[in-house]
Amino acid sequence: MFISEAFAQAAPAATGAADSPFGSIGGMLPILLMFVVLYFVMIRPQMKRTKEHKALIEALAKGDEVVIAGGLLGRVSKLGETYLHVEVANGVEIQVQRSSVVQVLPKGTFK
Structure with missing residues:
Protein backbone atom coordinates (compact mmCIF):
# COMPACT_ATOMS: atom_id res chain seq x y z
CA MET A 1 0.00 0.00 0.00
CA PHE A 2 2.53 2.58 1.04
CA ILE A 3 5.33 0.77 -0.75
CA SER A 4 5.32 1.08 -4.47
CA GLU A 5 6.76 -1.58 -6.63
CA ALA A 6 10.41 -1.11 -7.56
CA PHE A 7 11.62 -2.03 -10.96
CA ALA A 8 15.24 -2.54 -11.92
CA GLN A 9 16.45 0.13 -14.21
CA ALA A 10 18.44 -0.78 -17.25
CA ALA A 11 22.03 -0.30 -16.11
CA PRO A 12 24.48 1.16 -18.57
CA ALA A 13 27.02 -1.29 -20.01
CA ALA A 14 29.93 -1.87 -17.64
CA THR A 15 33.16 -0.28 -18.84
CA GLY A 16 36.15 -2.27 -17.74
CA ALA A 17 39.53 -3.46 -18.88
CA ALA A 18 38.08 -4.78 -22.13
CA ASP A 19 37.55 -1.21 -23.39
CA SER A 20 41.08 -0.09 -22.51
CA PRO A 21 43.70 -0.11 -25.28
CA PHE A 22 45.76 -2.77 -23.47
CA PHE A 40 67.64 -9.22 -13.99
CA VAL A 41 68.35 -8.43 -10.33
CA LYS A 51 78.49 -20.96 -14.29
CA GLU A 52 81.78 -19.29 -13.25
CA HIS A 53 82.13 -21.56 -10.19
CA LYS A 54 81.54 -24.67 -12.31
CA ALA A 55 84.24 -23.54 -14.76
CA LEU A 56 86.63 -22.87 -11.84
CA ILE A 57 86.08 -26.37 -10.41
CA GLU A 58 86.54 -28.07 -13.77
CA ALA A 59 89.80 -26.19 -14.38
CA LEU A 60 91.44 -27.33 -11.14
CA ALA A 61 94.84 -28.96 -11.58
CA LYS A 62 97.44 -30.54 -9.35
CA GLY A 63 99.54 -27.86 -7.67
CA ASP A 64 96.86 -25.16 -7.69
CA GLU A 65 96.62 -23.14 -4.50
CA VAL A 66 93.01 -22.92 -3.35
CA VAL A 67 90.74 -21.55 -0.64
CA ILE A 68 88.17 -24.02 0.70
CA ALA A 69 84.68 -22.96 1.89
CA GLY A 70 85.74 -23.04 5.56
CA GLY A 71 88.51 -20.53 4.87
CA LEU A 72 91.28 -23.12 4.76
CA LEU A 73 94.20 -22.49 2.37
CA GLY A 74 96.07 -25.31 0.71
CA ARG A 75 97.62 -26.81 -2.39
CA VAL A 76 95.87 -29.46 -4.48
CA SER A 77 97.84 -32.71 -4.30
CA LYS A 78 95.47 -35.28 -5.84
CA LEU A 79 92.40 -34.96 -8.03
CA GLY A 80 89.41 -37.28 -8.27
CA GLU A 81 85.97 -37.20 -9.87
CA ARG A 98 85.44 -30.33 -5.40
CA SER A 99 82.47 -28.00 -4.89
CA SER A 100 83.92 -26.75 -1.59
CA VAL A 101 86.67 -24.88 -3.45
CA VAL A 102 85.78 -21.20 -3.34
CA GLN A 103 88.76 -19.54 -5.01
CA VAL A 104 91.97 -20.38 -6.82
CA LEU A 105 94.85 -18.26 -5.58
CA PRO A 106 97.81 -16.98 -7.61
CA LYS A 107 100.91 -19.20 -7.49
CA GLY A 108 103.19 -18.50 -4.54
CA THR A 109 100.44 -17.26 -2.20
CA PHE A 110 100.49 -20.37 -0.02
CA LYS A 111 103.86 -21.18 1.54
Whole structure:
Protein backbone atom coordinates (compact mmCIF):
# COMPACT_ATOMS: atom_id res chain seq x y z
CA MET A 1 0.00 0.00 0.00
CA PHE A 2 2.53 2.58 1.04
CA ILE A 3 5.33 0.77 -0.75
CA SER A 4 5.32 1.08 -4.47
CA GLU A 5 6.76 -1.58 -6.63
CA ALA A 6 10.41 -1.11 -7.56
CA PHE A 7 11.62 -2.03 -10.96
CA ALA A 8 15.24 -2.54 -11.92
CA GLN A 9 16.45 0.13 -14.21
CA ALA A 10 18.44 -0.78 -17.25
CA ALA A 11 22.03 -0.30 -16.11
CA PRO A 12 24.48 1.16 -18.57
CA ALA A 13 27.02 -1.29 -20.01
CA ALA A 14 29.93 -1.87 -17.64
CA THR A 15 33.16 -0.28 -18.84
CA GLY A 16 36.15 -2.27 -17.74
CA ALA A 17 39.53 -3.46 -18.88
CA ALA A 18 38.08 -4.78 -22.13
CA ASP A 19 37.55 -1.21 -23.39
CA SER A 20 41.08 -0.09 -22.51
CA PRO A 21 43.70 -0.11 -25.28
CA PHE A 22 45.76 -2.77 -23.47
CA GLY A 23 42.87 -5.12 -22.76
CA SER A 24 43.33 -7.45 -19.81
CA ILE A 25 47.15 -7.20 -20.02
CA GLY A 26 46.99 -3.72 -18.45
CA GLY A 27 46.01 -5.24 -15.12
CA MET A 28 48.78 -7.79 -15.29
CA LEU A 29 51.48 -5.34 -16.41
CA PRO A 30 52.80 -4.56 -12.89
CA ILE A 31 53.16 -8.26 -12.09
CA LEU A 32 54.96 -8.94 -15.37
CA LEU A 33 57.25 -5.97 -14.72
CA MET A 34 58.09 -7.37 -11.27
CA PHE A 35 59.10 -10.71 -12.78
CA VAL A 36 61.34 -9.00 -15.35
CA VAL A 37 63.06 -6.96 -12.63
CA LEU A 38 63.41 -10.07 -10.45
CA TYR A 39 65.06 -11.92 -13.33
CA PHE A 40 67.64 -9.22 -13.99
CA VAL A 41 68.35 -8.43 -10.33
CA MET A 42 68.43 -11.91 -8.78
CA ILE A 43 68.16 -14.87 -11.13
CA ARG A 44 70.54 -13.85 -13.92
CA PRO A 45 73.49 -12.89 -11.64
CA GLN A 46 73.09 -16.13 -9.67
CA MET A 47 73.17 -18.19 -12.87
CA LYS A 48 76.30 -16.32 -13.96
CA ARG A 49 78.04 -16.99 -10.60
CA THR A 50 77.09 -20.67 -10.78
CA LYS A 51 78.49 -20.96 -14.29
CA GLU A 52 81.78 -19.29 -13.25
CA HIS A 53 82.13 -21.56 -10.19
CA LYS A 54 81.54 -24.67 -12.31
CA ALA A 55 84.24 -23.54 -14.76
CA LEU A 56 86.63 -22.87 -11.84
CA ILE A 57 86.08 -26.37 -10.41
CA GLU A 58 86.54 -28.07 -13.77
CA ALA A 59 89.80 -26.19 -14.38
CA LEU A 60 91.44 -27.33 -11.14
CA ALA A 61 94.84 -28.96 -11.58
CA LYS A 62 97.44 -30.54 -9.35
CA GLY A 63 99.54 -27.86 -7.67
CA ASP A 64 96.86 -25.16 -7.69
CA GLU A 65 96.62 -23.14 -4.50
CA VAL A 66 93.01 -22.92 -3.35
CA VAL A 67 90.74 -21.55 -0.64
CA ILE A 68 88.17 -24.02 0.70
CA ALA A 69 84.68 -22.96 1.89
CA GLY A 70 85.74 -23.04 5.56
CA GLY A 71 88.51 -20.53 4.87
CA LEU A 72 91.28 -23.12 4.76
CA LEU A 73 94.20 -22.49 2.37
CA GLY A 74 96.07 -25.31 0.71
CA ARG A 75 97.62 -26.81 -2.39
CA VAL A 76 95.87 -29.46 -4.48
CA SER A 77 97.84 -32.71 -4.30
CA LYS A 78 95.47 -35.28 -5.84
CA LEU A 79 92.40 -34.96 -8.03
CA GLY A 80 89.41 -37.28 -8.27
CA GLU A 81 85.97 -37.20 -9.87
CA THR A 82 84.14 -35.66 -6.92
CA TYR A 83 86.86 -35.30 -4.29
CA LEU A 84 90.32 -33.78 -4.16
CA HIS A 85 93.15 -33.92 -1.67
CA VAL A 86 94.47 -30.61 -0.39
CA GLU A 87 97.78 -30.29 1.43
CA VAL A 88 97.28 -27.68 4.16
CA ALA A 89 100.71 -28.09 5.80
CA ASN A 90 103.80 -30.24 5.29
CA GLY A 91 102.57 -33.83 5.57
CA VAL A 92 98.99 -32.80 6.43
CA GLU A 93 96.51 -33.65 3.68
CA ILE A 94 92.73 -33.40 3.79
CA GLN A 95 90.11 -34.76 1.44
CA VAL A 96 87.34 -32.36 0.39
CA GLN A 97 84.60 -32.20 -2.21
CA ARG A 98 85.44 -30.33 -5.40
CA SER A 99 82.47 -28.00 -4.89
CA SER A 100 83.92 -26.75 -1.59
CA VAL A 101 86.67 -24.88 -3.45
CA VAL A 102 85.78 -21.20 -3.34
CA GLN A 103 88.76 -19.54 -5.01
CA VAL A 104 91.97 -20.38 -6.82
CA LEU A 105 94.85 -18.26 -5.58
CA PRO A 106 97.81 -16.98 -7.61
CA LYS A 107 100.91 -19.20 -7.49
CA GLY A 108 103.19 -18.50 -4.54
CA THR A 109 100.44 -17.26 -2.20
CA PHE A 110 100.49 -20.37 -0.02
CA LYS A 111 103.86 -21.18 1.54
